[in-house]
Amino acid sequence: MPNRNRSMLAGRPRVRDITTLAAENGLLSSMLLAPEMIAAVEATLTEGDFEDPARAKMFSLLVEMNRSGEHIRDQRLLLERLRASGLLDELGGPRQFLAEFIDHTEPANAASYAAQVRRNSVRRRMRTLANEFQSKAVADADPADLAGWLQAELGLLQSIASTDQHASTVAEACESLLQEIRHTAETGGSPGVLTGIDHIDGYYGGLLPSRLYVIAARPGVGKSSLAQQVGEAIAANNQGVLFISLEMSRQEIAARYLAKRCGINGKQLAAHAVSAADLQVIEKAAQDARSLPFLISEPNGRRATLAAICAEARVRKTTDGIAAIVVDYLQIIEPTHPRQTEYEKVTEATRAFKQLSRELGIPVVLLSQLNRQTEAGTKPRAPRLGDLRSSGSIEQDADGVLFLHELGRGSVRLMVPKMRGGERSEALLRFHGPSCTFSDAPIEDHDNFRAEFADYATDSF
Numbered sequence: 001m002p003n004r005n006r007s008m009l010a011g012r013p014r015v016r017d018i019t020t021l022a023a024e025n026g027l028l029s030s031m032l033l034a035p036e037m038i039a040a041v042e043a044t045l046t047e048g049d050f051e052d053p054a055r056a057k058m059f060s061l062l063v064e065m066n067r068s069g070e071h072i073r074d075q076r077l078l079l080e081r082l083r084a085s086g087l088l089d090e091l092g093g094p095r096q097f098l099a100e101f102i103d104h105t106e107p108a109n110a111a112s113y114a115a116q117v118r119r120n121s122v123r124r125r126m127r128t129l130a131n132e133f134q135s136k137a138v139a140d141a142d143p144a145d146l147a148g149w150l151q152a153e154l155g156l157l158q159s160i161a162s163t164d165q166h167a168s169t170v171a172e173a174c175e176s177l178l179q180e181i182r183h184t185a186e187t188g189g190s191p192g193v194l195t196g197i198d199h200i201d202g203y204y205g206g207l208l209p210s211r212l213y214v215i216a217a218r219p220g221v222g223k224s225s226l227a228q229q230v231g232e233a234i235a236a237n238n239q240g241v242l243f244i245s246l247e248m249s250r251q252e253i254a255a256r257y258l259a260k261r262c263g264i265n266g267k268q269l270a271a272h273a274v275s276a277a278d279l280q281v282i283e284k285a286a287q288d289a290r291s292l293p294f295l296i297s298e299p300n301g302r303r304a305t306l307a308a309i310c311a312e313a314r315v316r317k318t319t320d321g322i323a324a325i326v327v328d329y330l331q332i333i334e335p336t337h338p339r340q341t342e343y344e345k346v347t348e349a350t351r352a353f354k355q356l357s358r359e360l361g362i363p364v365v366l367l368s369q370l371n372r373q374t375e376a377g378t379k380p381r382a383p384r385l386g387d388l389r390s391s392g393s394i395e396q397d398a399d400g401v402l403f404l405h406e407l408g409r410g411s412v413r414l415m416v417p418k419m420r421g422g423e424r425s426e427a428l429l430r431f432h433g434p435s436c437t438f439s440d441a442p443i444e445d446h447d448n449f450r451a452e453f454a455d456y457a458t459d460s461f
């Protein structure tokens with residue numbers, strides 16, 4: 001049995017599948033016969049989906065001719081173009097070309113040939129992946145990294161393989177939106193998972209599925225506290241949360257969790273400096289936490305690479321049905337390879353988290369530091385989207401960006417400079433350090449910071 005498995009993964013040299021060539025020929029023939037189908041075919045295939053290089057080039061040539069309005073049915077023009085590009089020889093000369101693509105043309109369905117070419121292409125990618133996986137497994141790769149890499153590659157293949165099933169008409173899309181709206185109205189709920197932060201829930205309907213949110217602030221302003229609080233609120237609604245904590249240990253998270261519920265300073269709790277009476281209250285709060293679907297994942301000696309994080313998220317989605325993921329924080333993720341620059345790492349990570357949120361259909365909340373420029377001068381200025389820019393693609397990939405800006409005296413400005421499908425906005429919050437809790441600021445705080453808020457209208461993000 002082991003030998004059989006090995007030969008399956010090794011991918012013995014294959015005799016080229018006749019159906020692959022037949023599908024590619026069938027598609028190209030129907031594109032020649034019905035050029036009006038080319039635009040639709042072009043939306044589902046690329047040159048890279050063809051196995052035969054000459055047929056791949058012919059596909060691109062037909063797409064190009066169609067785009068520039070040339071008459072593909074004009075055989076003389078077509079042969080001229082094929083000859084000029086050297087393709088006619090590659091395809092076996094004029095006689096062969098006519099025999100394969102013109103004379104035997106059936107009035108076939110270009111779309112079904114395109115689907116077949118695409119399926120063949122996905123199968124080829126799967127074989128390549130299997131070979132690559134075997135080489136990496138035989139080499140000295142770290143098993144956890146390797147498993148994460150495989151899972152990410154499989155996720156990608158799955159999304160490519162299922163693209164056909166995801167195509168829908170605008171009427172179907174409208175119907176599915178209507179069903180979601182009816183469901184929200186019937187359940188009296190909200191389109192997203194509720195965060196417990198009134199501004200986010202009231203203004204934006206919570207954190208929406210398939211979206212990437214970035215929470216950014218300078219160190220110590222409260223990103224981790226806000227993210228944990230949001231995670232706890234989601235879990236309190238009986239929806240699972242995966243909190244990937246690359247900075248805080250689970251003991252620190254537990255201390256903050258209990259501090260809020262027991263009215264005891266979190267630092268005291270973390271230092272085990274509690275009275276016997278406190279201990280009883282803490283025990284009760286710890287018991288109540290048992291039913292909370294809040295999962296903490298910390299590196300625990302493992303390398304916290306992007307692949308490992310995404311792999312864990314996929315597993316937890318399947319095993320625990322999580323409704324949201326929080327990653328604390330972007331810059332601390334380990335590079336994929338030793339030569340990867342910070343810019344490359346961040347770009348790769350934001351793309352991967354955006355893709356992950358769509359693949360799993362749940363929101364991903366990514367915490368991020370800001371560039372140092374916000375700290376220049378005596379009083380740190382309010383963050384702007386540009387402060388994320390040198391970190392690569394954060395601004396482009398995030399569907400929503402939330403900034404925290406410390407104003408002093410416990411007041412923190414929550415700024416939303418980007419929200420896909422929503423308006424930018426801001427709110428004033430109050431931060432309580434001992435319990436690491438944010439709450440809505442009382443009205444007198446608004447009076448204190450009115451000047452800052454007046455600035456906001458002219459502030460360019």
Ligand SMILES: Nc1ncnc2c1ncn2[C@@H]1O[C@H](COP(=O)(O)OP(=O)(O)OP(=O)(O)O)[C@@H](O)[C@H]1O
Nearest residue numbers: 218219220221222223224225226265266267433434
């Ligand atoms: N028990 C406590 N009493 C008072 N302040 C506290 C307590 N615990 C934490 N803090 C303060 O709360 C603030 C927010 O901490 P948090 O870890 O959420 O910030 P952060 O923005 O994630 O920072 P970093 O980037 O350093 O992780 C910090 O300034 C921290 O010193």
